[in-house]
Amino acid sequence: MSSALHFAYLVIPLWLSWSVANDLNDIFFSGSDDGVEVYSNMSLAEGDHITKPGCPSKCGNLTVPYPFGVGINSGCSINPFFDISCNASFNPPKAFLGSDQLEVEGIYDTKIYIKNRPAFNCFDKSGKLANESHFSMNLSGTPFSLSNENKLTVIGCDDFSALTTTAYDYDNYLGLCVAICNKTQDLSNGSCSGIGCCQASIPKGLQVIYLEVSKLNDQNAVQSFNPCGYSFLAEQNSYEFQISDISVDSSLVNKTVGTLPLVIDWAIGHRNCNQIQNTKDFICQGKSVCVDSDTVLGGYRCICSQGYKGNPYLSPGCQDINECEYNLCHEKAICTNLPGSYDCACNHGYYGDGEHDGTGCIFVPSPTKNTLYAGLLIGSVSFLALLLSFWVYKVLKRRKANKLKQKYFKRNGGLMLQQQISAHDHVLEKIRNFTAKELERATDRFNESRIIGKGGQGTVYKGMLSDGRIIAVKKSKQIDKNDQLAEFINEVVILSQINHRNVVKLLGCCLETEVPLLVYEFISNGTLFGLIHDQSTGFPFSWEMRLRIAAEVANALSYLHHATSIPIYHRDMKTNNILLDEKYRAKLADFGISKSVTVDQTHLTTKVKGTFGYLDPEYFQTSKFTGKSDVYSFGVVLVELLTGQKPISTSVTEEERSLVTRFLSAMEENRLQTILDSQIIEQSVDEEILTVAKLAKRCLNLNGRKRPNIREVAMELDSIRTCENPSIVESHIQEISWVETESLVFSEDRIA
Numbered sequence: 001m002s003s004a005l006h007f008a009y010l011v012i013p014l015w016l017s018w019s020v021a022n023d024l025n026d027i028f029f030s031g032s033d034d035g036v037e038v039y040s041n042m043s044l045a046e047g048d049h050i051t052k053p054g055c056p057s058k059c060g061n062l063t064v065p066y067p068f069g070v071g072i073n074s075g076c077s078i079n080p081f082f083d084i085s086c087n088a089s090f091n092p093p094k095a096f097l098g099s100d101q102l103e104v105e106g107i108y109d110t111k112i113y114i115k116n117r118p119a120f121n122c123f124d125k126s127g128k129l130a131n132e133s134h135f136s137m138n139l140s141g142t143p144f145s146l147s148n149e150n151k152l153t154v155i156g157c158d159d160f161s162a163l164t165t166t167a168y169d170y171d172n173y174l175g176l177c178v179a180i181c182n183k184t185q186d187l188s189n190g191s192c193s194g195i196g197c198c199q200a201s202i203p204k205g206l207q208v209i210y211l212e213v214s215k216l217n218d219q220n221a222v223q224s225f226n227p228c229g230y231s232f233l234a235e236q237n238s239y240e241f242q243i244s245d246i247s248v249d250s251s252l253v254n255k256t257v258g259t260l261p262l263v264i265d266w267a268i269g270h271r272n273c274n275q276i277q278n279t280k281d282f283i284c285q286g287k288s289v290c291v292d293s294d295t296v297l298g299g300y301r302c303i304c305s306q307g308y309k310g311n312p313y314l315s316p317g318c319q320d321i322n323e324c325e326y327n328l329c330h331e332k333a334i335c336t337n338l339p340g341s342y343d344c345a346c347n348h349g350y351y352g353d354g355e356h357d358g359t360g361c362i363f364v365p366s367p368t369k370n371t372l373y374a375g376l377l378i379g380s381v382s383f384l385a386l387l388l389s390f391w392v393y394k395v396l397k398r399r400k401a402n403k404l405k406q407k408y409f410k411r412n413g414g415l416m417l418q419q420q421i422s423a424h425d426h427v428l429e430k431i432r433n434f435t436a437k438e439l440e441r442a443t444d445r446f447n448e449s450r451i452i453g454k455g456g457q458g459t460v461y462k463g464m465l466s467d468g469r470i471i472a473v474k475k476s477k478q479i480d481k482n483d484q485l486a487e488f489i490n491e492v493v494i495l496s497q498i499n500h501r502n503v504v505k506l507l508g509c510c511l512e513t514e515v516p517l518l519v520y521e522f523i524s525n526g527t528l529f530g531l532i533h534d535q536s537t538g539f540p541f542s543w544e545m546r547l548r549i550a551a552e553v554a555n556a557l558s559y560l561h562h563a564t565s566i567p568i569y570h571r572d573m574k575t576n577n578i579l580l581d582e583k584y585r586a587k588l589a590d591f592g593i594s595k596s597v598t599v600d601q602t603h604l605t606t607k608v609k610g611t612f613g614y615l616d617p618e619y620f621q622t623s624k625f626t627g628k629s630d631v632y633s634f635g636v637v638l639v640e641l642l643t644g645q646k647p648i649s650t651s652v653t654e655e656e657r658s659l660v661t662r663f664l665s666a667m668e669e670n671r672l673q674t675i676l677d678s679q680i681i682e683q684s685v686d687e688e689i690l691t692v693a694k695l696a697k698r699c700l701n702l703n704g705r706k707r708p709n710i711r712e713v714a715m716e717l718d719s720i721r722t723c724e725n726p727s728i729v730e731s732h733i734q735e736i737s738w739v740e741t742e743s744l745v746f747s748e749d750r751i752a
């Protein structure tokens with residue numbers, strides 16, 4: 001429940017202070033890249049353009065889409081192989097293909113269906129051959145071949161059938177099946193495993209075939225109930241064995257011819273996409289892609305790009321699918337058709353991805369003006385929504401495969417984020433929603449060599465976007481607690497509101513990965529901590545520079561505390577969170593545990609967070625974080641700059657461990673020189689150092705109320721830099737300097 005409180009705190013002020021943006025969905029969910037899978041195996045015959053202009057689109061009941069065409073040498077097809085001769089002496093007219101006069105029953109994207117013919121041989125009661133038939137087909141030289149979707153089926157009780165290229169060439173069969181049985185009682189409906197019925201696969205890509213059926217043992221015993229051997233090639237699963245079929249009469253022949261199609265594969269030409277693209281023969285039109293044919297013959301086909309339909313072989317190519325006709329959006333969302341995709345935008349007051357099988361649209365009431373009750377109500381409603389979305393996330397996480405999981409995390413994280421930052425429409429436009437792919441490419445798949453930092457919240461990688469911009473990508477630790485997700489979202493919320501030259505810029509985020517990613521401008525020169533404490537650099541860190549960095553940080557903090565519409569407390573102020581750019585300008589970073597507070601709230605009661613050594617002792621004892629707690633931490637940063645020592649050193653005795661204690665006692669005993677960084681003693685004006693040291697001491701006052709606020713600190717640092725020392729600041733210093741002495745003794749005891 002403590003995390004619930006945590007959340008409510010965060011949510012209520014946000015909802016109280018801002019109004020809800022209408023177009024949030026546009027910000028986070030537009031340009032959805034999950035297209036619809038409205039794929040049809042008959043897409044050639046869809047749309048307005050299915051034949052060349054002026055060509056008939058039908059032969060009897062058969063639709064003939066381009067690249068096929070009705071009429072021998074009519075010019076309606078792509079080439080004579082695709083000519084369909086239409087014989088009108090039948091009613092309805094029949095369509096035939098090729099020199100073998102194969103009767104065409106259906107034309108699809110990759111295959112055509114041909115009217116079937118069986119092979120059989122029948123014997124009369126005396127054992128004499130009564131009638132026989134074989135089936136042969138010669139597609140040699142054409143772009144057509146027998147599909148391996150066909151199966152060889154044999155029906156009989158003493159029969160076998162071999163699929164060959166020429167008659168009786170049993171040694172070189174391409175498919176073989178044997179069916180035997182002793183009596184009809186052995187047979188069962190639907191079973192085709194060798195007893196009375198047999199089925200076998202055939203290879204792909206055959207063009208010349210000869211199919212016949214023969215007696216196996218001349219067993220006359222079965223003659224009475226099985227006068228014929230019977231065999232055919234047909235689309236797999238189209239045939240189911242019936243016991244009655246064993247008698248082989250004209251109804252079985254009618255069934256074979258009428259309902260069991262033979263499948264033929266087709267493709268364009270014999271060259272694959274690589275070979276044909278960029279030649280004049282290539283015919284795939286707009287919004288379509290080329291795919292290699294998977295038949296043995298080679299060749300290629302065109303298919304419409306995702307979200308498009310129509311005939312890809314004919315100008316003007318494939319047409320946009322209006323997905324909005326498919327009812328894919330939630331009832332509270334408005335569907336907008338986009339080229340190749342669509343967008344579901346939830347109605348005003350509703351949030352979610354708007355999709356029927358996504359999160360849909362969830363109602364979140366608008367906040368009324370600054371009433372606490374409304375705030376509480378909304379806070380709890382949105383908290384429930386957060387909880388709900390988290391629950392949805394958890395359930396889905398368990399159930400879905402990894403890919404789907406990511407997709408849903410996007411929705412859930414996105415939903416939560418959306419609710420949190422719903423108000424900040426004007427700043428949010430700047431936050432870009434990066435795709436996972438983009439960031440993977442940018443960081444070389446999160447290569448270890450790209451790691452530039454690891455911290456409590458996650459790992460930071462250096463990367464480069466395709467436009468050449470250098471970025472830093474923060475990959476959060478595995479998010480499995482509400483707390484952590486809140487911290488992540490909090491950082492997005494806070495940083496999206498801030499635009500200050502000394503605060504690191506958030507460029508965007510990515511919610512579609514398992515853990516959320518934040519994308520920042522890349523700051524090239526490491527941290528202030530590194531500059532102060534990493535002796536190996538040998539970089540001369542001048543007093544002037546230290547003073548400038550201190551002033552910059554103070555100004556950034558002052559901006560956060562005083563210039564934003566509501567105060568933002570950093571709450572984890574330390575040299576590790578101060579980055580330095582190429583000109584060693586300070587950039588404040590890591591806002592994960594920062595908080596915004598309403599103006600009438602002077603402090604936050606929270607679980608104590610922050611970094612030991614920088615923590616305000618008052619906050620530590622009372623759990624009340626105020627703006628002055630940031631001031632204390634900033635004081636520690638000042639002391640670090642003055643002394644070049646770490647806030648907590650492990651090499652000294654217990655009571656000496658705290659840098660603050662050592663600094664304050666040195667100040668007290670008037671021996672500041674003993675603790676200062678040797679680098680700065682030589683090069684700087686003593687007076688300046690003393691002023692900064694006094695300022696630091698005031699920042700470190702145990703009593704928060706006696707510390708200056710950060711704006712005063714920033715002004716004072718600025719004035720030291722410009723050596724102006726305005727009288728206001730001066731008198732201010734005088735005014736409080738007598739108070740601090742008494743509190744110092746007190747504070748020393750506590751800190752030690």
Ligand SMILES: *[C@@H]1O[C@H](CO)[C@@H](O)[C@H](O)[C@H]1NC(C)=O
Pocket residue numbers: 041042108
């Ligand atoms: C086309 O696809 C539908 C759905 O996947 C399927 O039911 C139908 O049998 C297919 N038709 C052909 C000719 O492959």
Ligand SMILES: *[C@@H]1O[C@H](CO)[C@@H](O)[C@H](O)[C@H]1NC(C)=O
Pocket residue numbers: 060061092
């Ligand atoms: C073919 O068309 C005729 C009318 O031209 C119609 O009566 C018949 O049902 C159709 N057959 C099929 C299989 O669609």
Ligand SMILES: *[C@@H]1O[C@H](CO)[C@@H](O)[C@H](O)[C@H]1NC(C)=O
Pocket residue numbers: 087088089090
């Ligand atoms: C149409 O079919 C009939 C009957 O099979 C045949 O006699 C005739 O020659 C065919 N016509 C054409 C143009 O193929």
Ligand SMILES: *[C@@H]1O[C@H](CO)[C@@H](O)[C@H](O)[C@H]1NC(C)=O
Pocket residue numbers: 138139140141165166208
């Ligand atoms: C198949 O047709 C081709 C050309 O049309 C011919 O050269 C070949 O001999 C035929 N094959 C058979 C087995 O009939």
Ligand SMILES: *[C@@H]1O[C@H](CO)[C@@H](O)[C@H](O)[C@H]1NC(C)=O
Pocket residue numbers: 180181182186195
């Ligand atoms: C048919 O009968 C013979 C001899 O009775 C037996 O060997 C054979 O296994 C039987 N075949 C089937 C398929 O039942």
Ligand SMILES: *[C@@H]1O[C@H](CO)[C@@H](O)[C@H](O)[C@H]1NC(C)=O
Pocket residue numbers: 188189242243
């Ligand atoms: C086999 O199926 C036919 C038709 O569906 C049915 O009349 C017959 O009773 C079935 N025979 C057995 C043994 O199930």
Ligand SMILES: *[C@@H]1O[C@H](CO)[C@@H](O)[C@H](O)[C@H]1NC(C)=O
Pocket residue numbers: 120122130131228248249250253
């Ligand atoms: C074969 O001929 C016999 C007798 O002429 C006839 O009863 C039977 O239906 C025919 N079989 C087929 C498959 O045409």
Ligand SMILES: *[C@@H]1O[C@H](CO)[C@@H](O)[C@H](O)[C@H]1NC(C)=O
Pocket residue numbers: 250251254
């Ligand atoms: C099979 O078809 C022929 C002609 O197409 C027809 O005369 C015969 O009655 C049919 N047989 C059965 C059993 O339907």
